[in-house]
Amino acid sequence: MKIYFCIYRVFILLCLFVVTNMEKVKISQNSTEDDSISFVGSTELFKGQLGSVAYLECSIINLSNMTMAWVRMRDTHILTVDRETFISDRRFSSVSRSSSNVSTWVLILRSVDQSDAGWYECQVSSTPKMSKWV
DSSP: OHHHHHHHHHHHHHHHHHHHHHHHHHHHHTOOGGGSOEESSOOOOOOOOTTSOEEEEEEEESOTTOOEEEEETTTTEEEEETTEEOSSOTTEEEEEEEETTEEEEEEEEOSOOGGGOSOEEEEEOOSSOEEEEO
């Protein structure tokens, strides 16, 4: 009798697993364009005064669990990934704010210098990679 009870429990667990995974497949098959990742706005030009603080913004719709990186295009150096800074230059940092399905990432550059001029890329870790230049 105990063996039948154990087999019954395994069968129930297996059924729950299959039903749960079928539901996940249905959800992914029913996803719409509204679920896709996209950038708000187009390529933007930011101006900063020498010696001041510059704020470069990048707003992303439906970022969900993807990571976001800031890359300096002049030397393709990765500056930040999410809030983690990957450059020894302590003038760079990254912060974010979210409202509903829009995440806004801000690259903060303190003590702006002439050598900081150029393009910066806001890059999402999707496949394929998505990016916006600011």
